[in-house]
Amino acid sequence: MKKRYIQYGALALISTVSVLASCKKSFLELTPKGQSLESNYYQTADQVYAGLVAAYDPLNTQTGGSDNTYSDPLGPLNAASDDCVAGGGSSSDQNTWQAMNDMRLLTPAVGPQGEFWNINFTGVNHANLILSKIVGNNSITGLTTALQSRYIAEAKFLRGHYYFDLVRIFQNVPLILAPLTSSELYTQKQATPDAVYAQVEADLTAAIPNLPTTVVPAEYGRVTQGAAKALLGKVYLYEKKYAQAAAMFADVNGTPGGTSTYGYRLMANYGDIFSPDHKFNSESIFEIERTGTQSYSWGNWNQFKSSVYSQMIGARSYTGPIYWAGWGFNPVTADLATAMKGDPRYGYTIVNIDSLAKANNATYQASYQNTGYFIQKYAPLLKYKAATGTTELNFPNDYIEIRLADTYLMEAEALVQGAGDAGRAAALLNAVRARVGLPAVAATLANIQNERRLELATEGHRWFDLVRWGLAPTVLGTSKHFTAGKNEILPIPLNELNNTVLVQNKGY
Structure with a gap:
């Protein structure tokens, strides 16, 4: 039987970590060095730091389990x-992605809900564990009061982050705020969404004062005050607390077009935002780092801190210049390509592999649902091909989860809505x-919604946006078979229902 989310809390194994050598080091460039039992851990400041890193680690999950x-x-x-379709080698390739592309296929047993559930509850439990060990504990060797306050703040941000994902993906989830004993594993009831949102607000609000305003390069990827305020503003926006959202975003954004x-500040060149040559740039508020220096191979399954997604989205068996051959997932829809034609961001967002292949007498294998258009922002470029290790497992493309243009548009939306x-x-x-040379338009909700699509295309925000705006049934009803009153959230994973008191979401 697969482990359930709650089994991570009471018997956690914490990996100690070291920083890999690279031109720009970050604490999230990790490699396991050993394991220690939780009962013998958290005696020193270094051990607490390793436990904190373990709470960050689920953010970087791209592979999981033994079933590829x-x-x-x-x-x-x-x-x-x-923005995209599932793609891949066939209609059954990565059936979890296929089920999101055609929501008639989404069931408690089939879909990405297991990964979303496990990633986020693993993070919740790691955050709970570190908090249970250091809150009110003044006997940890080498842990100063300042460090203790910062670590508590980071752990609360992370717990809030994981629960925000859980509540907007599933709506009805258990609210667990401490490590569980074995007798409690199967008795966790779902809380109301309001209760979960209240806890997320409380965690982020408590975290903000004790987070640093900036971090040094060796700490890139760690949470700052700006990141916590941006996330709290986003939480308020999802709750339709528009005045509070706008106020929080205003602190993050400062004067539009200036430096906060x-x-x-907005990057002058839109394409530089996503380049591995410009990691943690001025537009980055919360960034999840990927490293291309692990030199890992298939024998390191489930340990990758690289961008496997870059390999996933490359054109299959491509023989031309510029790009490494990928696996053909997430082809860009003709609808998005048409919407972006003439927009200066098009070439930094979408690559027309059909045209590129013809121009260079190259070939590629059409993936399932092929459109000829592929994602450019995270593409597997040859110039970033790893010098060592298995190429497809070692691309260095980061994921900027929150960036300044995103918070600009969210604040504009909150102001218009409120x-x-x-x-x-x-x-x-x-x-x-x-920033991209486009003329001014009126600040209407429709214009802001359209700008979010074009500015943030393929960055993972669009589905959430359509759902919270109530537009998903209209926009996705035909192409994705989205059913109103059901597909706004995902089903509780079937494995989590076995022998528990959890109740399945409506419609599933």
């Missing part, structure tokens, strides 16, 4: 939207457009 599961959230989220108090400052809403929207 690819868990990167971008894949199924893009497949569920009108946290040092954020009858706020129309002038500031327009300034935020048009700063995003001006």
Whole structure:
């Protein structure tokens, strides 16, 4: 039987870690060095730090289990939207992604819900464990009061982050705030969504004062005040608390088009945002780092801190220049390509492999649901091909989960929805457009929604946006067979229902 999420809490094994050598080091560039039993751990500041890293680690999950599961959230989220289709080798290749592409196939037993559930509850439990060990504990060797406060803040941010994903994906989830004993494993009841959102707000609010405003390069990837405020603003937006959302985003964004108090500013060149040559750039608010220096092979399954997603989305058996041959997942829809034609962001978002192959007398194998269009933002470029290890498992493309243009547009939306400052809403929207040379438009909700699609295309936000705007049934009803009143959330994984008191979501 597969482990359930709650089994990670009471008997956690914590891996100690070291930083890999690279041109730009980060604490998230990790490799396991050994394991220690939880009961003997958390005696020193170094051990607490290793436990904190373990709480961050689920953010970087792209592979899981022994059944060749690819868990990167971008894949199924893009497949569920009108940005992409599932693709791959066939209609059964990565059936979890296929089920998001055609929601008639989504059942408690088939879909990406198991990965979403396990990733996030593993994170919740690691955060709970570190909090249970250090809150109020003044006897840990070498742990200063300042470090203790920061680690607690980071753990609370992470717990809030994981629960925000859980509540917006599943709506009805258990609210677990401490490690569980074995007798409690199967008795966890679902909390109300309001209770979960309240806890997320509480965790993020508590975290903000004790997080640093900036971090040094060796700490890139760790949470800052700006990241926590941006996430809290996003939580408020999902709750339709528009005034609170706008106020929180305003702290993050500063003057539209300028440099905020946290040092954020829009990148002058849109394409540089996604380049491995510009990691943790001025537009990055919360970034999940991938490393291309692990030199890992298939024998390191489930340990990758690289961008396996880059390999997933490359054109199958491609023989031309610029790109490494991938596996053909998440082809871009003709609908998105048409919407972006003439937009300056097109070439940084989409590559027309059909045209490129013809121009270079090259070939590629059409993937399932092939459109000829592929994702450019995370593409497997030859210039980033790893010098050692298995090439397809070692691409260095980061994922910027929250960036400044995103928070600009979310603040503009909150202002328009909440009858706020129309002038500031327009300034935020048009700063995003001006960055790529587009003319100003009125700050209407429709224009903001359209700008979010074009600015953030293929970055994993579109499905969530359509659901929260109530547009998913109209936009996705035909192409993805989205059913209103059902597909706004995913089913509780079948494995989690066995021998528990959990109740399946409506419609599943």
